[in-house]
Amino acid sequence: MAGIGFELKKLFRATGVLGVLRAYGYTGMITAGPMLLGIFYLMGVGIIGSYFGLDEHNRELLTSMITYNLLISLMVTSIFSMVVTRYISDMLYQENEDEVLSSLSGVLFFILPIGCLFYGVFQMLFDTDIIRLVLNLTMLAELLCVWMMMNYLTAIKNYKGILIGYVISIIVSLGGAVVACHFVAVSIELLLLFVCLGYGVMMCVDLALLYQYFPAKTQNYFSFLHWIDEYRSLVIIGFFSSIGLYSHLVIAWFSGVGKHIEGQYYGAPQHDIAALFAFLTILVTNINFVASVEVHFYPKYRKYYDLFNGKGSISEIEVAEKEMKEVLLHELVYTARRQFYTTALMLSIGMTLLNKLPLGFDDLMDGYFRILCVGYGVYAIGNVIMLILMYFTDYEGAGISTIIFAVISTVGSVISIGFNVRFYGFAFALGSMAYLVYCILRLYFFLQNIPYHILASQPMVRREKRRFFTFLGEDLNKNLKQSRVFKKRKIVAEDNKSGGQ
Known part of the structure; x- marks a missing residue:
């Protein structure tokens, strides 16, 4: 989505050093914030674990767990990330803001089962520790949500709100881990828990920011699937x-x-x-x-x-x-x-x-x-x-x-x-x-030959690409609406029955 928002453009026009630093700080936060946060957690929990006596083998194991979660979540979200960004951009251009937020629920409907099911089976094949399994799946689910939400957050341009989310996340995660390690023996599970808490806080703050900006009126959760057919590249x-x-x-x-x-x-x-x-x-x-x-x-x-x-x-x-x-x-x-x-x-x-x-x-x-x-x-x-x-x-x-x-x-x-x-x-x-x-x-x-690409390379007649994903999205939206209508009728019938009695 082109354009970085009037607030940031205004900061870059500022001549003062403070304004320029703020502008670059906000830009770095938007472009690389989640990745930097992941790196920060990797280094932070390692330092905390070392300080409180966690041995080298367990520190390497903890780092590996976080790394696996980061890479798997990035790979899964990469399948939908560009398409969703294009969908959001088109909806904003067409002034259909009502359609934006519903697509987040739709894309999470796909990536959460894909990521968690794959990683859950992978974990159970090698690891029988139920606590580690739950914590790793929790972190993966949070990361999937966080990476996907960033596509939406770049549209709202609420830089201060996003920055506050990062700060709170770091304080809760690393600050809480330090305090907990003072009173409880340090362990992989304890440090992993606080990393999950940090990402959980970030996820909740991001979701709150999105609901403040985008209206949640429509229920066309799967309309974005048509964009996969249109923009397969x-x-x-x-x-x-x-x-x-x-x-x-x-x-x-x-x-x-x-x-x-x-x-x-x-x-x-x-x-x-x-x-x-x-x-x-x-x-x-x-x-x-x-x-x-x-x-x-x-x-x-x-x-x-x-x-x-x-x-x-x-x-x-x-x-x-x-x-x-x-x-x-x-x-x-x-x-x-x-x-x-x-x-x-x-x-x-x-x-x-x-x-x-x-x-x-x-x-x-x-x-x-x-x-x-x-x-x-x-x-x-x-x-x-x-x-x-x-x-x-x-x-x-x-x-x-x-x-x-x-x-x-x-x-x-x-x-x-x-x-x-x-x-x-x-x-x-x-x-x-x-x-x-x-x-x-x-x-x-x-x-x-840019004029040629803009004009002559375009098709004479615009034809909508309606293939598998378009039909899948329409069927899912239709079935969802029908199930809601059925539930409403059932509730009305039960109310009438109880009123008659």
Whole structure:
């Protein structure tokens, strides 16, 4: 959904340092808040557990549990995330706000059983501890809700409310864990419980914010399924982006640097810790994309398309196209330059700082950090260009780019298992480079003929794509309405009967 809200735009126009810091802080919270919160919990519970005497094996097991929940929830929600975002955007554009919130219940109807059933069976095959099973399923369900709600929260632009939710979540989770460990013996179950409480608080705050903004009047919970038929490429983009981004982590768990922790849990601490800190370097580009590209590029983009939809002359359209391209090129170069500086800074000063922290960094981890910093940096720039392709509704090009990224990163990571452990991470970097090159070429050729793509490439007659998911959504909505009508008639009949008696 293009546009970051008038409140944030106003902050970016401010000249004071405080206003700029607030603007970037809010932007970071919107773009990367849940992911940062997950990383914060991973590090926080580890530190708390270590302080109160939790042994290394149990700390690794706890970290692995949280990591499994994060990755599974991200993979499941990636199937629907892009489609739901497009659905919300279309409903807001059509001024059908009544239809927005009902779709949240509909998408949760699918992802909660899919995620929890899969993970529940997976857990029961290896782990018979009922308390851990319940806590892990609770966390997974909360994460599924939180990730999906973020698609809706970006629409309401209530930055302060979202920030308050994060703060309360952290206080309840980590603050509560510290207090509890003072009075109760520290354990995996106790720390896992407070992580669940933290995400539960965040979920409730997010839900309250959504109900304050969107009216909950309609009950067309499954209308969004039609958007899967209309925009199937969005499912591909979301799913393969996640595959490319996370598959190399999972593959490393079963490589020469990986280790079996307990039961179904595996990890590769040397690779995972390096990847975690390397991943943080792309936050600069994610924030800069929203803060820079949307603030400066989006108005030019909107003006250009409005001229096609309105009464713009050919000369006005040509001038607007030139301005839009110039601004886009400037912002992309600016974003890439910032990411390059950030990566270079982390490879020099960042390496020194990480080696001084009690994280156990050695030569192997230093090597992983270097190559993954480069890989994530290249990925971040490629991802920004892919998002620009989606701005221009080139979903086909965006989908192909994510498939290239996922295939090269995943297949390359599998092949690299047969090589020396020092080569892990190169496959992800190679996949990121292929991703970037394809996105650059695709955007270049697209912009060369942008009037053609806007006008001539469109079908002469608009035909609605009504396939399996459309019919499924209509049947589910119809059956739901019929069951409600039946219940109302039954209640009325019982009331009449009791009144007659």
